[in-house]
Amino acid sequence: MHEDFGLHCLHAFSRVVPASCFAFYRIDEQLRARDFQLLHMNARTHRDYLDHYRDFDPLQPSLCQDERHAVVPLREAMARQARDSRRIYQGFLVRHGIRDVVEVIAHDRQRPVAGISLLRTGDLTPFANEDLQRLDGLRSLLDLAVRQMPEQPLPTDALLGLTPREQAIALLLREGLTNKDLARQLDLGLATVKTHLINLFRKTGARSRTELVRKLFP
Structure with missing residues (x-):
């Protein structure tokens, strides 16, 4: 990763x-x-x-x-x-x-x-x-x-509709990170992470983190 x-x-x-x-x-x-x-x-x-x-x-x-x-x-x-x-x-x-x-x-x-x-x-x-x-x-x-650096995955159509910060959060969510992990990894406050997650759920119509990942990475 x-x-x-x-x-x-x-x-x-x-x-x-x-x-x-x-x-x-x-x-x-x-x-x-x-x-x-x-x-x-x-x-x-x-x-x-x-x-x-x-x-x-x-x-x-x-x-x-x-x-x-x-x-x-x-x-x-x-x-x-x-x-x-x-x-x-x-x-x-x-x-x-x-x-x-x-x-x-x-x-x-x-x-x-x-x-x-x-x-x-x-x-x-x-x-x-x-x-x-x-x-x-x-x-x-x-x-x-x-030379051994992993390639960044190409964005899916769903990811293209997200902001760069939302894309970064989505990629980390796929790895199973918690809100605290997301905040630490991206140097954000917990409240900011939660706001981005709310926006992701709204944009995708997902009702859980599992469904969100499934919609963004079919």
């Missing part, structure tokens, strides 16, 4: 290089990050990034394609960035108290296919050269791991 794969990668990285929060993501054919999996990250920070700042991110996959430089620190990426974009993105960093970021990009047959973001906030110091060296060693293992 993709969610398990991403979390295993994040936990492995967190044991080697300390950071405040982490994100795992796939990289699609258009070199856009998708299917984010978060560890210790504030959901509001991530939503603000997706809604307003991702196109100004100097560490987005389309700007980090070079397989020879697959571990990219923020300071290096920002040095190549246009001044206006850099100013906007610095506003995001300051707003959320982010002191430093480093990106680790995994490749398969010279194409970027997945990445891990490590962010430091609060009292943590910026990433040092020793941290980058450790991440470069882990990156080689990540390259091997992503």
Whole structure:
């Protein structure tokens, strides 16, 4: 399951290089990050990034394609960035108290296919050269791991009518996760999870979780 794969990668990285929060993501054919999996990250920070700042991110996959430089620190990426974009993105960093970021990009047959973001906030110091060296060693293992990464299932017609968040919940429901598991996995409050479930039941006409899964995954 993709969610398990991403979390295993994040936990492995967190044991080697300390950071405040982490994100795992796939990289699609258009070199856009998708299917984010978060560890210790504030959901509001991530939503603000997706809604307003991702196109100004100097560490987005389309700007980090070079397989020879697959571990990219923020300071290096920002040095190549246009001044206006850099100013906007610095506003995001300051707003959320982010002191430093480093990106680790995994490749398969010279194409970027997945990445891990490590962010430091609060009292943590910026990433040092020793941290980058450790991440470069882990990156080689990540390259091997992503070649075994499970494919995301193609959405059914029923799933296409759902929002991205509802689709994520539906895929996890199929694995039998409880509401608490859903909240933890997606970094949501229990009340938010229940609201999404109500919307799913309304859209599908299902009256139980079992019937909901059966309708969405015939």
